[in-house]
């Protein structure tokens with residue numbers, strides 16, 4: 001690579017600090033931050049799926065593959081803060097072992113804390129930090145459960161849903177239309193006997209639910225052996241070309257999710273701050289009270305914005 005085009009060495013400590021600042025930022029900090037010149041926008045790939053589907057293993061394989069083109073890849077894993085899944089942070093670290101020492105890779109686990117959408121507080125802000133640090137790609141791992149799946153959709157350019165042999169329930173949910181659709185479906189654990197059947201069933205279901213629209217690709221992989229990752233990589237490329245659109249619409253989409261994130265948080269806080277007596281009002285009165293309080297907060301006459 002031409003020396004002039006090579007990005008400056010990554011200051012990992014500064015990046016770590018910037019990420020922590022973004023994670024801890026209150027609304028006032030976010031709103032008063034100087035507008036950033038978004039010259040560089042990292043591509044965001046979301047990887048979701050049930051616990052144990054092999055998301056982390058797949059991300060490690062995918063990151064290794066995509067590093068042949070990208071100069072910097074960030075991996076962000078949202079760790080659901082339930083005692084049951086405590087082990088997953090550690091697990092992610094172990095499975096991504098080979099990548100941890102790669103100077104082009106930055107891995108961060110985030111606790112979902114109290115975020116209402118099951119993701120992490122300030123996630124849009126956190127992801128934007130990687131743009132500022134010149135990352136080409138961010139791969140975001142989330143456990144696909146309920147609301148978080150819907151929320152993550154808004155944050156990424158391309159979403160992958162990872163399923164495994166034994167994903168019968170998810171396929172049923174898909175048929176019933178209660179599972180959010182992804183851009184690319186990955187059937188992992190190709191070494192297991194049922195994998196091909198699940199792949200076929202998934203293809204049939206997607207063809208059925210797509211109607212006249214395009215049928216999203218289904219890619220069968222074996223993440224732990226890095227098998228068929230090239231096909232997945234090609235599917236991601238094709239999907240990005242189709243979905244991400246021009247930089248202008250991408251920027252607008254990012255702005256939309258940032259303001260939504262800020263607003264949800266402000267709204268939740270406003271409702272939390274209401275005195276108990278407020279809930280004795282009728283629903284329309286309560287609605288009006290919330291709107292008034294939001295307005296007070298906007299003009300700085302309300303309670304302190306945290």
Ligand SMILES: Nc1nc2c(ncn2[C@@H]2O[C@H](COP(=O)(O)OP(=O)(O)OP(=O)(O)O)[C@@H](O)[C@H]2O)c(=O)[nH]1
Pocket residue numbers: 049050051052053054055056057058088091092095143188189190191192221222223224225
């Ligand atoms: N047989 C087989 N096992 C795999 C494959 N890919 C991953 N695994 C195993 O599946 C288990 C779960 O893998 P992870 O990558 O931690 O799965 P995950 O979806 O990130 O799990 P959580 O983060 O806990 O939700 C591990 O024991 C992996 O070694 C595969 O292609 N074949």
Ligand SMILES: [Mg+2]
Pocket residue numbers: 055056057088092141
């Ligand atoms: Mg994982």
